[in-house]
Amino acid sequence: MQSSTRRAVIDLGTNTFHLLIADVFASGTISDVYRERIFVKLASEGISTIGEASFLRGIKALCRYREVLNEYGVSDLQAIGTAALRTASNGAAFLQEAKEKAQIDIKLISGDKEADYITSGVLLAVPAATERVLIMDIGGGSTELIIADKDGVYWRRSFPLGVSVLFNEFHSSDPISAAEISALEAHLETVLKPLKVALKAFSTHHLVGAAGTFDVLAERLRDPGAPLHPTSHKLDISGFPSLYERIVPATLSERLALDDVPVERADMIVMAMILLRFVLRLASIEGITVSNYGMKEGILVARPQDAK
Secondary structure, three states, X not given: OOOEEEEEEEEEOOOEEEEEEEEEEOXXXXXXXXXXXXXXXXXXXXXXXXXXXXXXXXXXXHHHHHHHHHHHOOOOEEEEEOHHHHHOOOHHHHHHHHHHHXXXXXXXXXXXXXXXXXXXXXXXXXXOOOOOEEEXXXXXOOEEEEEEEOOEEEEEEEEOOOHHHHHHHHOOOOOOOHHHHHHHHHHHHHHOHHHHXXXXXXXXXXXXXXXXXXXXXXXXXXXXXXXXXXXXXXXXXXXXXXXXXXXXXXXXXXXXXXXXXXXXXXXXXXXXXXXXXXXXXHOOOOEEEEEOOOHHHHHHHOOHHHHO
């Protein structure tokens, strides 16, 4: 029987705080023990400063997670702060209060390190691919894009294109206006020029999405004819245009009424869909796989020296 170590990771995302407790085996595989996510929306009042209400929601979530960690007797914990906590003027104050009230030490990581962990988690989840894939993780404060295959990473970059950032800058109308969509796409054209260059050097037509919006797509567009896999799902990409047309032109109240859009994502999913469509077109994507694993799982299986 394989030996295992019980570990926990908290991913403090811009929109969502995730807790994962799992048994990590010597082989590098993991077995879930407990998962929870809490939508805190740290950037609901802007990305430059965490608003008072968002600050309190975040600390409350961490106090809740401390209770769970104590209940499960987990001492091996990594708490990772990403885009919002990297950029907020009061990010340091949040880290201090988290330490005082929840006894949780938070480590801030760079966008590049975030992409590194995401890559490790995704490649653990998807079947070993002989072809290159474009990995995409759409967060609240940033979006990570990685070109990789089973042999390694060819290119990776973290972009300031999280849905909270884009929402605050480009989505003031309800529903979003044609002018706002055009302005957003022009912005993406400029910011994602490095991806365009990378795709010329390392072309790929297969996208692997990690978490967030991709979970919504997995529920709606899962390919019923694809072989079942425990930690990833192949999508029927032909259904994406109709799903886009259901979500993007809708008002917030109309999106809240859609069964396949979680209430917590209804406000910002428009940004994610526009960003995703842009990338699908830029890379001429022909297939999409959704990975159940992402940054949290990548952190869990990282070597101890990698996490420092």
